[in-house]
Amino acid sequence: MRVESGLSSVEAARRLKEFGLNELKEKPKATALQMLVEQFKDFVVLLLLLATLVSALLGEWIDAVAIFSIVVLNGAFGFVQEYKAEKAIEALKKIVSQKAVVIRDGKTHRILSSEIVQGDLIVVEQGDNIPADARIVESFDLRVNEAALTGESMPVSKSLRKGESELFTGTIVIGGRAKAIVTATGMSSKMGRIAELMQAVNEEETPLQRELDVVGKQLGSASLAICVLVFFAGMLHAFGFLEMFMASVSLAVAAIPEGLPAVVTVTLALGVQRMVRRKAVVRKLKAVETLGSATVICTDKTGTLTENQMTVRKVFVNGEFVEVSGAGFEPKGSFMKNSEPAPAREELLLMLKSSALCTTASFAETNGKWEVVGDPTEGAILALAGKAGLFKEKLEARFKLVKEVPFDSNRKRMSTVHAEGGRYLVSTKGACESVLGVCTKIMEGGRTRQLTSKDKQKIVNANDGMAKSALRVLAVAFKQAVRKLESEKQIESELVFLGLVGMMDPPRQEVHSALELCRKAGIKVVMITGDHKNTAVAVAKELKLIGSESKEKVITGEELDALDEKGFEKVVGRIRVYARVSPEHKVRIVDALKKNGEVVAMTGDGVNDAPALKRADIGIVMGITGTDVAKEASDMVLLDDNFATIVSAVEEGRTIFDNISKPVRYLVSANIGEIVAIACATFGGLGLPLYPIQLLWVNFLTDGLPALTLGVDPPALNVMERPPRNPKEKILSGRMLAELVLIGVIVGLLTLAVYVYEFELHGHERAATAAFTALVALELVAVFLLRTERFFLLDLFSNKYLLAAVVLSAALQVAIIAFEPLQPIFKTTMLDAGDAMLVLGSCALFAAVYEAKRFALNRLVKKHGVKAR
Numbered sequence: 071m072r073v074e075s076g077l078s079s080v081e082a083a084r085r086l087k088e089f090g091l092n093e094l095k096e097k098p099k100a101t102a103l104q105m106l107v108e109q110f111k112d113f114v115v116l117l118l119l120l121a122t123l124v125s126a127l128l129g130e131w132i133d134a135v136a137i138f139s140i141v142v143l144n145g146a147f148g149f150v151q152e153y154k155a156e157k158a159i160e161a162l163k164k165i166v167s168q169k170a171v172v173i174r175d176g177k178t179h180r181i182l183s184s185e186i187v188q189g190d191l192i193v194v195e196q197g198d199n200i201p202a203d204a205r206i207v208e209s210f211d212l213r214v215n216e217a218a219l220t221g222e223s224m225p226v227s228k229s230l231r232k233g234e235s236e237l238f239t240g241t242i243v244i245g246g247r248a249k250a251i252v253t254a255t256g257m258s259s260k261m262g263r264i265a266e267l268m269q270a271v272n273e274e275e276t277p278l279q280r281e282l283d284v285v286g287k288q289l290g291s292a293s294l295a296i297c298v299l300v301f302f303a304g305m306l307h308a309f310g311f312l313e314m315f316m317a318s319v320s321l322a323v324a325a326i327p328e329g330l331p332a333v334v335t336v337t338l339a340l341g342v343q344r345m346v347r348r349k350a351v352v353r354k355l356k357a358v359e360t361l362g363s364a365t366v367i368c369t370d371k372t373g374t375l376t377e378n379q380m381t382v383r384k385v386f387v388n389g390e391f392v393e394v395s396g397a398g399f400e401p402k403g404s405f406m407k408n409s410e411p412a413p414a415r416e417e418l419l420l421m422l423k424s425s426a427l428c429t430t431a432s433f434a435e436t437n438g439k440w441e442v443v444g445d446p447t448e449g450a451i452l453a454l455a456g457k458a459g460l461f462k463e464k465l466e467a468r469f470k471l472v473k474e475v476p477f478d479s480n481r482k483r484m485s486t487v488h489a490e491g492g493r494y495l496v497s498t499k500g501a502c503e504s505v506l507g508v509c510t511k512i513m514e515g516g517r518t519r520q521l522t523s524k525d526k527q528k529i530v531n532a533n534d535g536m537a538k539s540a541l542r543v544l545a546v547a548f549k550q551a552v553r554k555l556e557s558e559k560q561i562e563s564e565l566v567f568l569g570l571v572g573m574m575d576p577p578r579q580e581v582h583s584a585l586e587l588c589r590k591a592g593i594k595v596v597m598i599t600g601d602h603k604n605t606a607v608a609v610a611k612e613l614k615l616i617g618s619e620s621k622e623k624v625i626t627g628e629e630l631d632a633l634d635e636k637g638f639e640k641v642v643g644r645i646r647v648y649a650r651v652s653p654e655h656k657v658r659i660v661d662a663l664k665k666n667g668e669v670v671a672m673t674g675d676g677v678n679d680a681p682a683l684k685r686a687d688i689g690i691v692m693g694i695t696g697t698d699v700a701k702e703a704s705d706m707v708l709l710d711d712n713f714a715t716i717v718s719a720v721e722e723g724r725t726i727f728d729n730i731s732k733p734v735r736y737l738v739s740a741n742i743g744e745i746v747a748i749a750c751a752t753f754g755g756l757g758l759p760l761y762p763i764q765l766l767w768v769n770f771l772t773d774g775l776p777a778l779t780l781g782v783d784p785p786a787l788n789v790m791e792r793p794p795r796n797p798k799e800k801i802l803s804g805r806m807l808a809e810l811v812l813i814g815v816i817v818g819l820l821t822l823a824v825y826v827y828e829f830e831l832h833g834h835e836r837a838a839t840a841a842f843t844a845l846v847a848l849e850l851v852a853v854f855l856l857r858t859e860r861f862f863l864l865d866l867f868s869n870k871y872l873l874a875a876v877v878l879s880a881a882l883q884v885a886i887i888a889f890e891p892l893q894p895i896f897k898t899t900m901l902d903a904g905d906a907m908l909v910l911g912s913c914a915l916f917a918a919v920y921e922a923k924r925f926a927l928n929r930l931v932k933k934h935g936v937k938a939r
Contacts, residue, residue, distance in 0.1 A: 071701075076173035076191035085187035092186045092202055092255035093392075094262055101150075109145035113565065120409040130761055132895065140771040170201035172728040173249070179909045188252050196444060199240065204250035206235040211246035211476045213445060216739055217372050220600040224542065227478065227479050234479075245430065245445045250456075264680060281801050285734070286484040291742075296745065300752045307755045331822075334730055341726035349709040350716040351693070359730065360688045361706070363669050363795045364593060367599030367716065368682065370662060370674040371599035371609060376575040378452035379442075383541060383576065387569030390415040394457065397701035399433055399440040399449050399574045401456025416516050421568040423616055424460050424548040426455035427469060428486045433462075445541065446875035450573045451499075469495055469680025475558050485561050487554070494551040496561055501571065502533040509567040518566055525567075533570055539607030541572030574605070577613050580714040585613055587717045591724075592793035596663075598648045598656055606649040615646050630658070638662050656682035669794065673708075673716065674701055674808035690716065717790075731801050733777035736856050738802065739817070740773050740849045746818025747845065751825070757834065759825040761897045764842045767886070768825055768849065775879050776853040779871040783857060793815045812851055816919060819910045821845045827908065836905075839887060839898045844909045846883045850876050851913045855920050 077085075100108070119141060122123045125136040130709045150320070170183040171175025171193040178193065181499065183201035185194065192204060194212075206212070216238065225244050228234050237250055239261040254264055297318040304314035336353040338359070352358045372378055379398040384391055392412055405412045431444025432450050452462055469488035477484035482501025483914045496507060506529060512521045529545075547565035547888045586596050597615060599606050599854040603626050610616045610745030612755075624647040630638065642662040648655065656672075660682045672682045675692035683689030683703040691704035701707060708715045744765060751759045803811070825841035853876065858865040867873065885894045887901060 074173075074191075075176040078175050081304045082174055082185075082187050082190065085189065085661055086185060089187060090256060091184045093184050095257055104641070105144065106149045109149050110141070113394065118385060120323075121658045126389075140346065144603055148662050150622075162881045169215065172537040186228065186252055187254055188258075190252040190253055191249060192252060193247070193249050194237070194243050194247055196243055198243045200237045200243065202239055202252045203251045203254035204237045206248050206250045208249040209246065210248065211478070212243065212248040213245040215423075215446070217242050218697040225447065230480065251272055258746065283791070285738075285802060289738075293745075296749060300749055305754050306427030307752075308905070310409050312336055337726060337730050337733065340781055341722055345706075345719060345722050348722070349712065349715050350719045350722075351707045351709060353705055353707070354640060358706075359723055359727045360669065361671055361690075361719050362725070364671040364688065364720065364723070365794045366594045366596060366668045366670050367588065368596045368598050368656070368662050368663070368670060368672045369713070370679055371597050371601060371606060373711070374673050375581050375597060375613065376577050376609060378575060380542070380573050381576045382450050382535060382571055382573045384539075384572040385421070385454075385569055386420070386529070386536070386572070387421055388415065389528065391532070392418065392529040394454060396453070396457060399442050399453045400855050401440065401453050401461075405457070405459040414809045417568065420513065421571075422458050422460050423465060424495070424497035425451045425499055425544075426460055426570060427465055427471075427495070427544045428484060428499045428546070429462065430474075447544070447573065451544075452569065464656055472554065473556070473561065475561055483562070485558075487561060489554075492552070494547045494554060496551065496555065496565070498547045498562060498565055499544050499571075502529065503546040505547050505565070506530075506567065508562045509547050509565045512567040513566050513568050515918075517925060521567055529567065529570070536570065536572040538604065539572070540602075540605040541574050542570045544573075545569075546571060558565070574608070577609060578713060578714060581613060584717045585615070586789055588720070591720060591790045594646075594668075596626050596646055596648070596659070598651055598659060600651060601649060603649040604665065606647050610647045623647075624649065627655050628749075630655055635662070639665055640675055642666060643668075644673065654681075657685050669797070673713070679703075685840075687734070691718070707857075721785060721790055725783075725911075728786060728789070728793065729781045729783050729918065731851055732780040732783060732857050734801055735806065735810055736780065736849075736853050737769075737773060739813040739852060741769070742811055742814025742854075743821065743849065744768065747821040747825075747841070750818065750822050756826070757839050759822065759838060759843075760845070761838065763896055764838075764898075768842075768846060769898060773849060776850065776872060777874040779855070779869060779875040780857060782871050783869050802886070811922070813856070816916055817845070817848045817852065820848060820916060824908060824912055828905070835899050836865065836901070839901060840905050842910065842913050843883060843887065843901065843905075845912050846882060847909050848916055850879060851917055855917065 075788065080315055083877070110116075119138075122134050122138045122141070130175075149807075153347065170186055171180055173179070173191040173193065183199075186202050190202075192201065202215070205360065206228055207230070209229050211226040214228055214237065216226050219238055219241055228237065228246075228248065236253075237248075239259040250798060254260070254262075301314050301318045309583075310329055314614060345352055345358070361607055369375055377398045381397050381399075382394050385391055390407065393406045393407065393409075394403055405414055405418070424690070429444075429448040429451060431442055431448035431452060433440055433442040434451055437440075440453070442452070455461070466488075469490050471486060472489045472494070473487035475485040479498065481500070482504040482776040483498055483863060483936055485496060485498040488495045497719060498508070506526055508524070509521055511518050511527050517715060533543050533545070546568045548568060549565050554778070585595055595615060603624065607616070612623070623641060623645045627650045630648065633641070638658070639662050643666055648659060649660075660670050664687070670686045671688045671690060672679065672686035673690040673692075674680075674683060675696040679689075680692070680700045680703040683691060683700060690706045690708060691700045692699075693707040693709045694711045695824055696704075696707070696711075706719065747759060751757065821841050821844050824844040825837045828837035829841040853872070854866065857869075857872075886896045887898050892900060
């Protein structure tokens with residue numbers, strides 16, 4: 071095969087069959103059926119299914135159908151939410167390179183990039199995605215953006231030279247053109263190897279998943295133990311076997327929070343929907359709470375904290391510095407000296423005109439957004455000229471391009487020759503030392519004079535100072551001629567030095583406020599980048615991630631390699647910036663942070679971020695610029711690629727956790743109350759005060775409706791001003807559990823007191839109905855007491871859905887008592903006004919006792935600093 075002819079079609083087909091498609095392999099996705107089955111593997115759900123079976127065997131079909139219906143509805147809801155989230159992420163996915171140009175049989179063909187094989191001769195030019203790893207065999211001024219792979223925003227020059235001849239899958243050609251022989255495809259490419267590294271990382275459960283599983287198991291185990299005790303206690307009191315078996319079943323129903331899985335699922339789902347409205351798509355329903363407890367956000371610099379658009383920040387002209395405002399490629403901004411507006415003088419305008427003409431890139435406004443085709447460095451120059459009202463298209467209408475001397479890595483400069491009438495304008499830009507070497511004069515004060523050694527030293531010093539500020543510096547020069555210049559030597563000699571242009575990839579404007587909120591919320595932000603240390607430090611200082619004399623550390627990947635695991639774990643908490651790192655470094659950083667007890671969120675968009683995204687507690691990827699590999703590794707996708715959306719997600723995450731813990735506390739306290747009432751009655755030989763169907767009614771409806779609406783409680787006023795929740799702190803801590811036991815005991819004893827009082831006056835049936843109603847009313851009062859840390863009446867109207875649920879629950883309770891057709895089903899009877907007063911009195915006593923306790927504890931906090939809820 072001759073290189074210039076490429077492979078033959080027959081050989082390409084053979085290799086495609088032997089080595090497979092040029093695609094990144096993914097782990098097999100869960101089928102819809104597998105996702106559905108997964109919803110029923112929760113421990114609490116399994117216990118409920120067992121309760122369904124027991125109820126059915128006992129002939130209690132109403133109980134069995136009720137429990138089973140809740141289980142099925144909960145599973146269906148969870149399945150729908152996870153399925154929709156997965157479909158949303160699939161809709162976001164983009165193929166890195168859909169089409170590619172190859173030479174086969176000596177002819178050029180445009181084929182699917184997936185059909186490229188090793189040995190193919192590909193042709194790439196400005197704007198193309200590199201479809202496979204390849205080695206250059208012919209190149210003309212090729213420059214490639216490898217930010218998706220390395221994290222560096224600066225273009226990389228490519229040539230036939232050793233060390234510069236390799237092209238990598240998924241990188242983008244921003245200038246020039248080349249032919250290259252494919253060396254690796256699919257999973258054999260560099261991107262493929264990173265994808266393999268990502269897939270080797272095991273997924274972990276979120277803290278809430280683990281904790282709720284433990285809570286479910288503990289409640290289940292406790293309920294079974296208490297059931298056995300109650301059963302044998304009843305037998306000792308000579309109650310009948312069937313009656314005690316039913317009492318035990320009732321207790322099991324009371325002990326297991328049947329509504330817990332549904333409440334948690336709905337609360338998470340509602341939170342996910344709010345996040346979508348705020349431009350964040352969560353892929354896994356139960357992973358959303360992790361962001362709310364995140365203590366560290368590891369973020370890529372390029373394109374996440376920064377615009378991923380080069381922007382001129384400072385120019386050196388006429389012997390002085392001029393600051394330039396504005397960000398990105400939008401030609402809006404102003405020129406300032408000493409923080410005061412500075413008019414664009416002749417020297418500055420001439421430098422801007424010459425630098426704009428000395429470009430091959432172009433930019434234009436599309437749908438309100440300015441976009442550059444070509445080198446982003448040249449895009450920054452065009453935007454700079456546009457801020458002074460100089461646009462390349464208008465300039466080229468006056469100055470016609472007649473000659474171009476392209477940039478190369480030896481000369482480190484490029485030049486253009488434009489004609490205007492009978493005169494010619496030469497414009498040159500490039501590295502400072504290169505341009506200075508061909509200059510003999512300088513423009514200063516509106517006049518041209520000889521360039522002295524003192525001038526050169528001043529220019530070099532200015533260049534060095536700008537470079538230390540992490541600016542990429544280009545020098546600009548020009549000259550005018552009355553005859554057409556042909557040779558490179560004629561063009562690039564006896565030039566007039568105009569000035570220096572300093573540019574950088576600037577931070578996003580909204581990142582400053584987002585980082586300030588992170589600081590208030592007690593979240594550490596760590597920058598991880600492949601860029602040079604000076605560049606990373608300059609951006610970090612501008613964003614106030616580190617101070618001028620800060621104790622926070624900045625290290626490079628090379629310095630990180632010199633640290634062993636234990637040594638790194640000791641200092642990782644003080645490091646805020648990592649520069650020149652690899653994908654393996656990022657995984658190591660996340661691991662070290664997690665070993666220090668941090669809950670780690672990782673943001674990014676490039677292939678290099680994928681392994682750390684997978685390893686982190688929650689991975690957040692950019693939806694627009696993010697690569698397929700990164701999206702596949704993520705837990706959440708930012709639709710607007712806006713770091714500030716992270717702040718919204720943190721707020722939602724914290725609010726979601728609050729709104730999950732509230733119904734969990736409420737349901738557990740309610741179930742403790744039911745256990746206390748039944749257990750005390752049984753151990754006291756009083757019989758069964760509540761029927762199983764009544765307990766189901768309480769747990770599913772009267773408890774369930776208010777618990778669901780707690781999931782839409784508004785965010786707490788201080789939600790973004792408190793430190794992250796300690797990941798080791800349990801949702802039901804010892805102090806909280808004691809609080810819930812106290813509430814449960816009060817509710818249980820008051821319910822039992824109502825039963826005993828009514829039993830003495832009216833017998834079992836009416837006593838059971840009164841106790842049933844008292845239990846419902848007491849738990850409806852408890853929902854208001856538990857949802858706030860201050861006097862409950864102050865927050866009574868802040869959640870209109872909760873108010874509606876409580877009113878509806880109360881109305882339904884009245885209906886099953888007063889409506890005769892329902893009385894046999896729920897084993898109720900009509901109550902009178904005296905019974906109603908007894909129930910309301912028990913509720914008033916409950917609220918008074920609890921608020922008195924809260925008032926006393928708050929006084930202790932103020933007086934002695936005692937920590938209390």
